[in-house]
Structure formats: C-alpha cells, structure tokens
Amino acid sequence: MYNVQQENFKVLENGNIATAKGFHAGGLHCGIRKQKIDFGWFYSDVPAQAAGVYTTNVFQAAPLKVTQESIAKENKLQAVVVNSGIANACTGEQGLTDAYDMRKLFAETVGVEEHLAAVASTGLIGELLPMEKIQTGISQIHTAEHQGAEKFETAILTTDTHEKGIAIELEIDGEKVVIGGAAKGSGMIHPNMATMLGFVTTDANISSEQLSTTLKKITNQSFNMITVDGDTSTNDMVLVLANGKAGNQPLTNAHSDWETFYSGLKFVCEYLAKEIARDGEGASKLVEVNVDGSFSDESAQAIAKSIISSNLVKTALHGADANWGRIITAIGYSGQSLNPDKVSIYLGDILVVENGIPHRFDEEEAKNYLLKDEVKILAKLGDGNGKATAWGCDLSYEYVRINASYRT
Amino acid sequence: MYNVQQENFKVLENGNIATAKGFHAGGLHCGIRKQKIDFGWFYSDVPAQAAGVYTTNVFQAAPLKVTQESIAKENKLQAVVVNSGIANACTGEQGLTDAYDMRKLFAETVGVEEHLAAVASTGLIGELLPMEKIQTGISQIHTAEHQGAEKFETAILTTDTHEKGIAIELEIDGEKVVIGGAAKGSGMIHPNMATMLGFVTTDANISSEQLSTTLKKITNQSFNMITVDGDTSTNDMVLVLANGKAGNQPLTNAHSDWETFYSGLKFVCEYLAKEIARDGEGASKLVEVNVDGSFSDESAQAIAKSIISSNLVKTALHGADANWGRIITAIGYSGQSLNPDKVSIYLGDILVVENGIPHRFDEEEAKNYLLKDEVKILAKLGDGNGKATAWGCDLSYEYVRINASYRT
Numbered sequence: 001m002y003n004v005q006q007e008n009f010k011v012l013e014n015g016n017i018a019t020a021k022g023f024h025a026g027g028l029h030c031g032i033r034k035q036k037i038d039f040g041w042f043y044s045d046v047p048a049q050a051a052g053v054y055t056t057n058v059f060q061a062a063p064l065k066v067t068q069e070s071i072a073k074e075n076k077l078q079a080v081v082v083n084s085g086i087a088n089a090c091t092g093e094q095g096l097t098d099a100y101d102m103r104k105l106f107a108e109t110v111g112v113e114e115h116l117a118a119v120a121s122t123g124l125i126g127e128l129l130p131m132e133k134i135q136t137g138i139s140q141i142h143t144a145e146h147q148g149a150e151k152f153e154t155a156i157l158t159t160d161t162h163e164k165g166i167a168i169e170l171e172i173d174g175e176k177v178v179i180g181g182a183a184k185g186s187g188m189i190h191p192n193m194a195t196m197l198g199f200v201t202t203d204a205n206i207s208s209e210q211l212s213t214t215l216k217k218i219t220n221q222s223f224n225m226i227t228v229d230g231d232t233s234t235n236d237m238v239l240v241l242a243n244g245k246a247g248n249q250p251l252t253n254a255h256s257d258w259e260t261f262y263s264g265l266k267f268v269c270e271y272l273a274k275e276i277a278r279d280g281e282g283a284s285k286l287v288e289v290n291v292d293g294s295f296s297d298e299s300a301q302a303i304a305k306s307i308i309s310s311n312l313v314k315t316a317l318h319g320a321d322a323n324w325g326r327i328i329t330a331i332g333y334s335g336q337s338l339n340p341d342k343v344s345i346y347l348g349d350i351l352v353v354e355n356g357i358p359h360r361f362d363e364e365e366a367k368n369y370l371l372k373d374e375v376k377i378l379a380k381l382g383d384g385n386g387k388a389t390a391w392g393c394d395l396s397y398e399y400v401r402i403n404a405s406y407r408t
Numbered sequence: 409m410y411n412v413q414q415e416n417f418k419v420l421e422n423g424n425i426a427t428a429k430g431f432h433a434g435g436l437h438c439g440i441r442k443q444k445i446d447f448g449w450f451y452s453d454v455p456a457q458a459a460g461v462y463t464t465n466v467f468q469a470a471p472l473k474v475t476q477e478s479i480a481k482e483n484k485l486q487a488v489v490v491n492s493g494i495a496n497a498c499t500g501e502q503g504l505t506d507a508y509d510m511r512k513l514f515a516e517t518v519g520v521e522e523h524l525a526a527v528a529s530t531g532l533i534g535e536l537l538p539m540e541k542i543q544t545g546i547s548q549i550h551t552a553e554h555q556g557a558e559k560f561e562t563a564i565l566t567t568d569t570h571e572k573g574i575a576i577e578l579e580i581d582g583e584k585v586v587i588g589g590a591a592k593g594s595g596m597i598h599p600n601m602a603t604m605l606g607f608v609t610t611d612a613n614i615s616s617e618q619l620s621t622t623l624k625k626i627t628n629q630s631f632n633m634i635t636v637d638g639d640t641s642t643n644d645m646v647l648v649l650a651n652g653k654a655g656n657q658p659l660t661n662a663h664s665d666w667e668t669f670y671s672g673l674k675f676v677c678e679y680l681a682k683e684i685a686r687d688g689e690g691a692s693k694l695v696e697v698n699v700d701g702s703f704s705d706e707s708a709q710a711i712a713k714s715i716i717s718s719n720l721v722k723t724a725l726h727g728a729d730a731n732w733g734r735i736i737t738a739i740g741y742s743g744q745s746l747n748p749d750k751v752s753i754y755l756g757d758i759l760v761v762e763n764g765i766p767h768r769f770d771e772e773e774a775k776n777y778l779l780k781d782e783v784k785i786l787a788k789l790g791d792g793n794g795k796a797t798a799w800g801c802d803l804s805y806e807y808v809r810i811n812a813s814y815r816t
Binding site for chain 2 (some may be wrong): 036056057058059088089091092099124125126127232233234311312315316318319321324325326328329330331332333338340353356357358395396397399400402404405
C-alpha cells in the first residue's frame with residue numbers, strides 16, 4: 001500500500017472493495033481450481049449507478065456480453081460475481097448460456113433483479129464452466145465463513161502473486177465518501193490468458209452518465225496505460241458501481257467538489273493499475289515511463305507505450321543496464337511525429353541523452369538506480385505540450401518460465 | 409541451406425553475394441570488435457542499377473542518410489562498405505561527417521565515383537566510429553588474404569550465430585542469370601541494437617526504376633514480414649545491385665521471363681529473411697505464420713504479425729505448448745476486422761480451433777509437432793481472399809540472458 005496522504009483524500013488502512021457504505025464482498029473455493037479460492041462476489045444493499053469498460057479484443061468472452069447487457073438495461077448494477085480458473089471464452093452458444101445461467105442463479109440467490117447482476121470470468125480459454133461447481137459456489141454466498149473483501153480479492157487472482165485492494169476517503173458536501181476497489185493482474189493463468197479485471201465501488205451519489213464518461217477518461221490514463229506483455233485479453237473488464245449511500249448532492253462537472261471526486265477515483269484506478277504492472281509475471285520491478293513535450297497527449301501515450309512495451313527495453317531494465325539506445329529506438333518506431341534532435345532522456349534524475357546525442361553519465365550510478373524496485377524513465381521531446389504516463393515491468397527469465405510451461 | 413530445386417531456378421552450392429558475374433567481396437578485422445571480423449565490402453566491376461529500402465525509425469543512422477544520397481544521384485551503386493560493432497547512430501554532425509569520410513575513402517580506394525559507394529553500419533548506438541581503424545580497414549581491401557564472400561558474410565554479423573548467404577541461377581533470354589545475397593540478423597549486438605542488413609547482387613539487366621518497385625514489393629513480403637522482438641532499428645537497410653553483366657534484354661513487367669526473375673529475387677529475399685528469423689536471439693525454432701481468408705492481404709499481414717509478435721505465443725512455442733488461446737487472442741487484438749465465429753487454427757496439420765470453437769486434438773501429437781525446428785501456424789479466417797506469411801521465432805530464457813546482460 002502506498003503511504004499517501006493527499007490533500008483531498010486519505011488512503012484508508014485495510015480499505016477495500018467493501019469499505020464504501022452498503023457494500024459487501026466474499027469468496028470461496030468452489031473447485032474450479034485445485035486449492036486456491038476461485039469464486040468471489042460483491043454486492044450493494046441498494047441498486048447502484050454503474051459503468052463499465054471492456055476489452056477491444058474481437059474474441060470477447062461470454063461473461064462480457066452478458067454484463068454489458070445487464071448494464072445496458074438501466075445503467076445500474078447491484079451485484080457482481082466472478083470466477084477464476086476458466087475464462088468462458090471461445091465457448092460458443094453453450095458458453096453464453098452458461099454465463100446467463102450463472103447470472104440468473106446468482107441474482108436470485110442475492111435477491112436482486114437479473115439485470116442488476118454482472119458476471120466476470122478469468123482463466124483458461126476454450127473450456128466450458130463447470131456449472132455444478134458454480135452452482136455450489138453460489139449456494140454458499142451467504143455463509144458467514146465466506147464473507148470478507150480479502151476473500152474476494154483472492155478469489156479473482158490467477159498467476160498474480162498478491163491481492164490488490166484499496167479504499168480512500170474524501171469529503172463531498174461535507175459528507176464522507178469512500179471509493180474502494182480490487183483488481184487482478186496481467187499474469188497469465190496457467191496456461192492461457194492475461195486478463196485484467198478491475199472493480200471499483202463507491203458510496204458517492206453520481207449519475208451513471210457522469211460515471212460512464214469519467215470511467216472512460218480515467219481508464220485511458222490508468223488501466224489502459226499499463227502493459228505487461230502487450231496482449232489484450234478476451235476477458236478484460238473494469239466496472240464501477242456508485243450506490244449513493246454517502247448522501248452527497250449528485251456529482252457533476254459543475255459540483256464544487258468535482259475535482260476532489262475525480263482525482264480520488266483516478267487515484268484508485270491508477271493505484272490498481274500500477275499494482276497490476278508491478279505484479280506482472282516474473283516482474284522484479286515497476287517501471288514508470290513519462291513522456292513530456294510531444295505534439296499531443298495522444299502522441300505522448302503512444303510513445304510511452306512503445307517504450308514500456310519494448311522487449312529490449314524490458315530486458316535491459318531486468319539487467320539494470322542503462323541502455324538508452326533501446327529507449328531511443330522505441331521512441332523512433334512509435335509511429336509518432338517528433339524531432340529526433342530535440343529528444344532528451346532521463347533515467348530517474350540521470351540525464352543520458354540530450355537533444356538526440358548521448359550525454360556522459362556515471363554508469364555505476366545509473367546501474368544502482370536501475371536496481372531499485374521502482375524505476376522511472378522520462379523522455380522530454382521539446383515539440384509541444386503533450387504528456388502521458390505508462391506503467392509496466394521488466395522482462396525476466398521467470399516470465400519465460402511461467403509462460404513456456406506445458407499446460408499438461 | 410535449403411534443399412530446393414524449383415522449376416524456374418536452382419540454388420547454387422556455396423553460392424553467395426559475389427557469385428553473380430562481376431561481383432567481388434571481402435572482409436577483415438579492423439579492430440572495432442575485439443576479435444571477430446568487423447569490416448566488409450563488396451563491389452561490382454561496373455556501375456550497377458541500385459535500389460534500397462530503409463528503416464522507418466525516426467532516428468535514422470548517419471550511414472543510411474549518406475547511402476540514400478548516393479543512390480539518389482543516378483540510381484546506381486558500384487561498391488558497398490559495411491562495419492559491425494558501432495552503428496554510427498545518434499552521433500549528430502560528427503557521425504554524419506564520419507559516414508561521408510568513410511564513403512569517400514572507400515570510393516577512392518576501390519576506384520569508383522563517390523556517389524557510387526554506399527556505407528552501412530551495425531552495432532552500438534551513440535558511439536562515434538573509430539575512423540583510424542576504418543581507414544586501416546579500407547587500406548587493406550585489395551589485399552589477397554582478405555578476399556572472399558564468406559569473409560563479408562562474417563564481417564557484417566553481430567550476435568548472429570551463423571553466416572547468411574545464398575545464390576541462385578536462372579535463365580533469362582537463354583542467358584544464365586545469378587541472384588545472390590547476404591544478410592545479418594535481428595540479433596542485438598552487445599548491448600544495443602537489432603539491426604537487419606540485407607544485400608542482394610545480380611548480374612541481370614534491369615532498370616533501377618523496375619528494380620526499386622520490385623524491391624519494395626518483395627521486401628514487404630519478406631524482410632518486413634519477420635520479427636524477432638518487434639523493434640525496428642535505426643540502421644535497418646536492404647540494398648540490391650544489378651550490374652547487367654548477364655547480357656539479357658532489359659527486364660520489365662512485360663518481359664516473357666519476368667515471372668522467373670521476380671520469383672527468383674523473391675526467393676532470395678525470403679530465404680535471407682527466414683534465416684534471420686531462425687537465427688533470432690536465443691531462438692530454438694523458426695516459426696512460420698500463415699493467414700488465409702482475411703478481408704485483404706494488408707489485413708492478413710497485420711494479423712500474421714500480431715501472432716508472430718506475441719510474447720505469449722512465442723513463449724508457448726518455446727515450451728512446445730499447443731496454447732491456441734494465445735493465438736486466438738493475438739488475432740483478436742490485431743485491430744483487424746474479422747468474424748470470430750469463422751476462425752480456424754492449425755498447428756501444422758493439426759486442427760485445434762474450428763469456427764471459433766476448440767477442436768479436440770491429441771495434445772501429445774501437438775507437443776511433438778511443436779518440438780520441431782520449424783513450426784507452422786495457419787489461421788483460416790473465412791472472410792475473404794486476403795493472405796500473408798510472417799516468420800519469427802520462439803522467446804527463450806536465452807533471449808532474456810543475452811539482452812539483460814550489462815554493457816559494462
């Protein structure tokens with residue numbers, strides 16, 4: 001957890017997806033995976049305004065279709081169920097039927113209307129959900145021993161090495177508002193997919209329209225700016241639910257505390273995104289790439305992603321090698337317009353390239369910097385005011401080991 | 409070397425870049441690298457029609473600028489000099505001056521006009537060429553012991569594990585015509601760059617205009633369809649020289665033997681491109697991806713490249729894991745329009761996905777197939793007539809080891 005005390009909000013100790021008023025969560029082992037908790041849920045006491053963003057992969061998994069249908073009805077959700085182990089992707093008609101059945105049974109058991117329930121899956125592609133196990137799981141969601149947000153956080157993980165949860169508290173109209181969340185990372189489940197799932201809950205009062213616009217904008221600066229291996233899964237999804245229990249005046253752009261809420265929601269999404277990047281398969285460090293001075297923000301995003309996605313940059317960082325030539329190269333093939341003679345590059349505070357020409361630096365100092373757990377690369381372009389930040393990780397032997405292993 | 413006996417041409421035993429009439433080549437150790445031969449050249453007895461394709465990287469190295477200037481003058485070249493060890497990229501004004509000086513001295517020593525000489529470099533970015541060593545190298549290009557195409561083939565290598573050369577013979581207007589070539593691969597030199605260099609020589613009589621159009625078309629189907637790690641270097645370059653010594657009638661689209669020449673040139677470029685992919689850093693196998701039935705050839709190219717560039721596909725192939733879910737995923741995020749329900753996937757002859765749904769297959773058989781040195785993936789899309797082929801390699805521990813090592 002970050003040790004952050006921002007002016008506008010505070011990070012709550014042990015805060016999680018069920019910290020906001022009226023939210024509950026839990027998880028259990030239903031038997032899709034051998035031992036790990038593999039089945040989780042969260043729900044609100046009352047229907048919540050909801051918004052979602054989904055994978056752009058053409059092969060969109062069945063649960064995403066069902067969840068989008070749920071939200072489409074009245075832009076509300078009240079309960080979300082997630083399984084790990086099997087992605088229910090490339091499963092045809094039967095997969096779709098299973099996702100509908102999962103939603104129906106879950107909604108009935110929680111006691112909400114069907115279209116207020118969402119479903120998500122992550123895991124192996126091309127296998128059908130074991131519906132009996134799913135049913136067994138759903139039948140136990142009210143059992144006392146399975147309650148708890150930490151169980152939910154564990155249930156959604158695949159090859160992630162740790163749970164990812166957070167909650168922050170801020171003040172709106174003098175009312176305490178909480179924004180919490182949980183996520184699973186880009187680790188590929190043995191053996192198939194890099195799925196990113198993000199779930200955010202808040203007791204703020206906000207319209208679904210405002211929520212949807214804001215989520216899209218923030219996702220583009222957070223979840224969409226991380227990369228572990230550049231692969232976009234069939235099951236990626238980010239959902240946000242706002243149940244209004246904090247009792248603030250409806251949040252809009254015009255609300256005097258809008259900036260507070262916006263920066264709080266952005267912080268939560270960015271925190272979860274960074275935790276995903278840090279926990280990339282085999283990763284030994286979190287890498288942050290800042291691009292400043294490009295012709296536009298979009299251009300800066302493309303350049304930042306080009307750098308953070310380069311296998312050559314990633315292996316160099318794994319070896320703590322101040323190999324700026326690879327960074328220059330990744331900038332150069334990003335497809336973006338820029339003046340090569342104006343590009344300067346910093347590793348942390350260490351200037352290594354100035355106006356397109358190498359700048360003498362202390363190799364030992366640079367190596368020591370790159371051995372840190374968190375490493376920052378800054379590319380200054382000098383062409384305009386565009387800027388962006390992307391996060392990723394190094395590329396290690398361990399990544400190859402995890403992903404080269406036989407499924408059998 | 410392939411054991412190929414095509415109808416239209418034959419692959420010459422020990423054929424190389426100096427097999428075509430009037431071409432000569434050599435190489436020597438000038439001292440840029442510790443031990444390996446690092447300085448090579450080839451030239452023609454007479455000026456040759458010439459064409460080139462160059463990296464799209466914004467940070468284009470100095471030698472590429474000088475070479476383009478040479479060709480621009482009258483679309484001819486007679487002599488080419490190459491050094492490995494230092495790329496002369498990101499070297500500013502001094503780098504450009506050095507490249508001009510290298511061209512000038514080389515041209516004088518070979519005895520050709522300056523604009524008939526081309527220069528190429530591959531190696532470390534951001535360091536200046538040691539011009540004294542370059543001068544020493546140039547001064548010895550007529551020494552008997554340094555002659556030989558195999559020396560040239562060695563001189564241009566960096567982390568490549570073997571030389572890449574070929575020549576074929578075909579008949580045009582009843583005259584014997586030879587097309588030969590040499591290349592260096594996408595191996596990153598310790599520590600910096602993935603540079604691809606390709607040089608093709610022929611004694612065919614063909615206009616530079618026709619040559620240029622043809623080279624561009626063929627490059628898009630050969631050198632541009634390989635990937636080792638997706639990084640496009642500052643120094644990539646492919647040159648073709650045609651000196652006309654075979655005495656055939658000028659080749660154009662309308663020439664009755666045009667198809668013979670075209671398919672021969674394509675074979676040589678494809679051969680060199682595949683050898684580069686096969687020799688990718690840490691690679692244990694050559695992977696060929698065929699896409700068939702997409703809406704257009706361009707779309708098929710993008711899909712094939714998406715598959716061959718996926719780290720997840722590449723690690724799975726390294727582990728001989730028939731992980732078709734990763735192939736589906738890479739197709740899905742290629743950004744191309746397609747019908748997911750029509751996609752079928754083969755590993756060799758083994759059908760693993762049929763119309764978007766998994767097809768039962770023998771895991772053991774698939775694993776045995778994927779353990780081979782050469783592996784083929786076929787994606788049938790069923791949407792149109794577009795097709796493309798791409799080549800690459802698996803992603804191994806060895807790749808990480810090579811690229812994570814310190815430069816110091």
